[in-house]
Amino acid sequence: xxxxxxxxxxxxxxxxxxxxxxxxxxxxxLWLAGAAVLGTAIALTIGHPAALxxxxxxxxxxxxxxxxxxxxxxxxxxxxxxxxxxxPRLWALLPIVPLVVWLASSGSQCWHNLMVxxxxxxSKDADHACLVFIVAVGVPLTLSLLIVLRRAAxxxxxxxxxxxALGAGALGAFILQFFHPFDVTFLDLGFHLAGVGLLLVxxxxxxxxxxxxxxxx
Amino acid sequence: xxxxPQRLGTEALADDAxxxxxxxxxAEDFPRLMVQVQAGDTSAYRYLLAAVLPLLRSLARRGLxxxxxxxxxxxEILLTLHRVRHTYDPxxxxxxxxxxxxxxxxxxxxxxxxxxxxxxxEFTAEHETFLSVATNSSAMEFDxxxxxxxxxxxxxxxxxxxxxxxxxxxxxxxxxAISGMSVASLKVAAHRAVKRLRALLGPQGGAP
Numbered sequence: 001x002x003x004x005x006x007x008x009x010x011x012x013x014x015x016x017x018x019x020x021x022x023x024x025x026x027x028x029x030l031w032l033a034g035a036a037v038l039g040t041a042i043a044l045t046i047g048h049p050a051a052l053x054x055x056x057x058x059x060x061x062x063x064x065x066x067x068x069x070x071x072x073x074x075x076x077x078x079x080x081x082x083x084x085x086x087x088p089r090l091w092a093l094l095p096i097v098p099l100v101v102w103l104a105s106s107g108s109q110c111w112h113n114l115m116v117x118x119x120x121x122x123s124k125d126a127d128h129a130c131l132v133f134i135v136a137v138g139v140p141l142t143l144s145l146l147i148v149l150r151r152a153a154x155x156x157x158x159x160x161x162x163x164x165a166l167g168a169g170a171l172g173a174f175i176l177q178f179f180h181p182f183d184v185t186f187l188d189l190g191f192h193l194a195g196v197g198l199l200l201v202x203x204x205x206x207x208x209x210x211x212x213x214x215x216x217x
Numbered sequence: 218x219x220x221x222p223q224r225l226g227t228e229a230l231a232d233d234a235x236x237x238x239x240x241x242x243x244a245e246d247f248p249r250l251m252v253q254v255q256a257g258d259t260s261a262y263r264y265l266l267a268a269v270l271p272l273l274r275s276l277a278r279r280g281l282x283x284x285x286x287x288x289x290x291x292x293e294i295l296l297t298l299h300r301v302r303h304t305y306d307p308x309x310x311x312x313x314x315x316x317x318x319x320x321x322x323x324x325x326x327x328x329x330x331x332x333x334x335x336x337x338x339e340f341t342a343e344h345e346t347f348l349s350v351a352t353n354s355s356a357m358e359f360d361x362x363x364x365x366x367x368x369x370x371x372x373x374x375x376x377x378x379x380x381x382x383x384x385x386x387x388x389x390x391x392x393x394a395i396s397g398m399s400v401a402s403l404k405v406a407a408h409r410a411v412k413r414l415r416a417l418l419g420p421q422g423g424a425p
Binding site: 003004008011012013014015016017018020021023084085086152153155156 | 254255256257258259262263266267270288291292295296297299300301302303304305306307309313314317318321
């Protein structure tokens with residue numbers, strides 16, 4: 001008997017009933033609903049929703065915060081779609097447009113502040129708390145996403161993990177706006193990006209380690 | 218195909234047992250079979266694997282040059298299919314799902330094969346020969362008459378020592394016990410025998 005026939009026999013002998021995985025769109029929606037509940041709870045208990053309401057009157061800020069949220073949602077959806085074998089890999093491009101809008105609107109606000117307040121405006125109220133916040137919110141979000149995605153079969157684990165981290169980081173940056181009663185400065189933007197970048201590095205390392213020890217499909 | 222898949226033996230897995238043109242006539246049955254597989258139906262599973270195996274083989278052989286690499290890829294695809302069978306959505310076609318897994322595993326195998334081919338060089342018949350012409354002549358070409366003459370030229374004691382120590386590979390003690398010769402005289406006899414054979418058969422001797 002050839003080795004392949006033996007493998008077929010072994011697989012048939014090992015067959016156990018499995019529960020079919022729900023469609024990726026449904027799984028992504030459920031995960032986002034969970035994250036929304038958590039985010040709302042954090043924002044309402046320790047955030048400044050009133051300050052955020054005032055800032056939303058500015059169209060530039062409204063665009064920025066919507067783009068942040070959309071980046072997070074799009075990246076989470078893309079990660080879920082990439083985690084099943086037969087969905088087009090093009091889903092990975094979904095978060096690109098909101099991401100570009102987010103970075104551009106954030107950057108233009110920084111530029112505006114720099115022009116209005118001068119160089120002193122660039123460092124106004126900036127501290128590393130933003131970075132800590134994004135990482136503190138983003139790490140648990142990323143980990144929970146990676147655990148949920150592992151249930152599926154990401155054939156490209158690193159790419160999927162990067163999308164998950166981008167989603168978690170963007171959602172972290174969105175929730176951060178409830179605690180951020182001022183416009184984003186250059187230094188802030190740097191810290192926000194550093195926070196998301198750190199999440200991406202952590203996720204990529206986790207995914208490649210996972211692949212190297214042969215645990216991914 | 219029958220409404221209830223029959224249990225097929227491993228003989229159904231051979232290439233020639235694969236029904237021809239089933240991609241058209243049977244592909245639409247795969248989702249239903251896969252639902253049965255997800256429910257734990259082993260006969261449906263055996264039937265499905267037997268049906269997709271030739272497809273996977275032809276896909277792997279198109280992507281991998283060496284047949285053993287292609288077969289390794291097929292085995293890895295089967296193992297992955299088994300591990301991720303819960304990710305198949307019965308509302309969607311089966312073959313794109315399977316081929317996405319297959320393509321991934323074939324690419325992995327191509328990378329592995331590329332890496333090992335860069336590091337390793339396979340032996341060919343030329344690598345297994347030596348530079349000296351004499352070492353490459355086969356045993357049949359060896360002059361058996363010359364060897365017989367050389368052995369006949371040895372004394373009986375030398376011949377006995379050679380037989381026990383070199384052909385039967387006994388230790389000096391065992392050879393001494395069998396032949397009744399002392400260890401010292403066995404050593405001397407074997408040494409002389411080898412020396413004389415070398416003189417008779419070596420490059421200076423009669424044979425090449």
